[in-house]
Amino acid sequence: MLICNLLASKGISCSNLPTVEIARLELKMGAGVVVLAEEGLTPTDIAEWAAQISEQPSWSDFPLILLTVSGEVDRESQRKMLALQPLGNLVLLERPVRPETFVSTVQAALRSRLRQYQMRDFLNEIRATEEALRKSEKLVVAGRLAASIAHEINNPLESVTNLFYLIGTSTSLEDAKKHTEVAERELARVSQIVTQMLRFYREPSKPAYVQIREILDSALTLYEPRLTHAEIVIERDFRECSPILAMAGELRQVILNLIGNALDAIGRGGTLKLRVTNTHDHSNGSRPGIRLTIADTGSGIEPEIRKSLFEPFVSTKGNMGTGLGLWISSEIIRKHGGTIQVKSSVLPPSTGTVFSVFLPLTRTDLPASALKEYELSDA
Numbered sequence: 111m112l113i114c115n116l117l118a119s120k121g122i123s124c125s126n127l128p129t130v131e132i133a134r135l136e137l138k139m140g141a142g143v144v145v146l147a148e149e150g151l152t153p154t155d156i157a158e159w160a161a162q163i164s165e166q167p168s169w170s171d172f173p174l175i176l177l178t179v180s181g182e183v184d185r186e187s188q189r190k191m192l193a194l195q196p197l198g199n200l201v202l203l204e205r206p207v208r209p210e211t212f213v214s215t216v217q218a219a220l221r222s223r224l225r226q227y228q229m230r231d232f233l234n235e236i237r238a239t240e241e242a243l244r245k246s247e248k249l250v251v252a253g254r255l256a257a258s259i260a261h262e263i264n265n266p267l268e269s270v271t272n273l274f275y276l277i278g279t280s281t282s283l284e285d286a287k288k289h290t291e292v293a294e295r296e297l298a299r300v301s302q303i304v305t306q307m308l309r310f311y312r313e314p315s316k317p318a319y320v321q322i323r324e325i326l327d328s329a330l331t332l333y334e335p336r337l338t339h340a341e342i343v344i345e346r347d348f349r350e351c352s353p354i355l356a357m358a359g360e361l362r363q364v365i366l367n368l369i370g371n372a373l374d375a376i377g378r379g380g381t382l383k384l385r386v387t388n389t390h391d392h393s394n395g396s397r398p399g400i401r402l403t404i405a406d407t408g409s410g411i412e413p414e415i416r417k418s419l420f421e422p423f424v425s426t427k428g429n430m431g432t433g434l435g436l437w438i439s440s441e442i443i444r445k446h447g448g449t450i451q452v453k454s455s456v457l458p459p460s461t462g463t464v465f466s467v468f469l470p471l472t473r474t475d476l477p478a479s480a481l482k483e484y485e486l487s488d489a
Contacts, residue, residue: 113145113212120213122220130155134162137172143219145175153193160196169229171199173219178204243422244438263304266296319353320361322386322400322469329365330384333373340378349387351400355472356446364439368404368465371435375408375426375463382406391449391468399448399470410456411463419452443467 114124127133130151133144151159163172174197194200199222201215273293280286330337330344337344372382383405391397411419411426418424420440443450447470454463 116209116213117216120217122213122216130159134159137162142223143173143175143216145177145216148176148178148190151176156193156197160198163196163198167230169233170226171222173199173201173222175201175203175215175219177207178202180204180206240441243434244441246434263300266299269293269296317355317357320356320358321351321353322361322365322402323348323351325358325362325365326384326386326402329362329369332366333369336373337382340373340376342373342376342379343381345381345383347383347385347387349385351386352388352398352471354400354469356469357442360442361446361469364442364467365402365404367435367439368467371426372404372406372408372463375410376406377408380407389468391470393449397470399468402467402469403464404467405462405464407462410461411452411454412456416452416454420450443469446470 114126117124125136127136130146133146137144159174166172176194176197201219203212203215270293273289273296277286277289277293280289326348369382376382383403385401385403385405387401389399389401391399415424415426419426420436422434422437424437440450449468451466452463453466455461
């Protein structure tokens with residue numbers, strides 16, 4: 111009670127807590143600092159404090175002030191010090207302690223804790239900003255795809271309209287059947303485009319086992335009219351490839367972005383090479399996974415841009431790009447526990463860029479129970 115009165119006289123709010131358990135609860139509720147008496151700590155209390163402190167988020171380093179009993183340094187006091195090490199940010203004050211010393215120690219601990227809360231708020235703002243940028247880039251991708259697909263759907267629909275007119279004016283059943291067959295093919299093309307678009311947006315909200323080859327095929331279907339118009343040759347090398355546990359919608363966004371960038375770099379008349387195969391990440395414990403390679407014969411990326419290519423607002427397209435696509439793609443890949451690398455050349459005649467993406471077969475950030483659930487659902 112004397113401590114609370116002393117701190118209150120200095121404008122510091124203080125509560126006198128009857129038990130160590132309640133003190134630990136105050137830590138969760140947002141206390142700035144906890145003052146404990148050495149004689150009130152049992153080995154069990156220390157273990158429970160240490161377990162709670164070990165679960166702190168990365169920004170937190172909760173301060174504890176321990177009022178110790180005066181005495182000589184001996185083996186027993188050294189043993190106690192070793193036992194207290196798991197408590198982390200711990201300040202020892204030997205009693206009797208001068209009021210000025212005690213108050214200044216508490217004030218220093220509170221300033222430190224305030225800085226930690228400011229760092230927490232700053233990190234939350236960064237995460238919110240990054241999420242807003244991701245959503246913005248996804249809307250940009252969706253807008254571009256929607257405009258392209260609306261144009262591609264309009265062409266076969268115009269053909270169907272003309273074919274219906276020809277069917278109505280046909281003088282023979284044979285001609286009408288031929289026009290009908292062509293109309294059916296055009297409508298099937300429209301259905302295929304719409305199906306791929308729905309697959310892009312209607313993705314499960316939880317990770318599931320997906321085949322990268324299927325995502326590649328659906329992405330190429332969406333880009334097929336552009337590939338045909340630009341006379342770009344597609345070379346597929348789809349080898350043995352295991353399913354991976356991932357967010358299919360996020361990986362589809364990555365693949366659409368990488369292929370779209372490759373088409374922009376090629377322009378017209380080049381080659382786009384796609385390879386996917388089982389592999390191991392030898393730089394990180396030989397993790398099993400798959401490797402996706404997207405290579406183009408485009409203009410290449412200048413070395414000075416290549417150094418910061420995966421940073422936000424870095425673009426090779428000038429005012430035509432947002433500079434967010436590759437940054438978001440790299441964040442998605444990192445979230446899946448994977449890596450992305452790039453090699454590029456701007457020196458003729460072998461200009462072009464190669465993106466290499468490694469994705470592990472399973473997400474190491476998921477608990478074992480979640481992995482089992484997805485295995486059962488996949489079966």
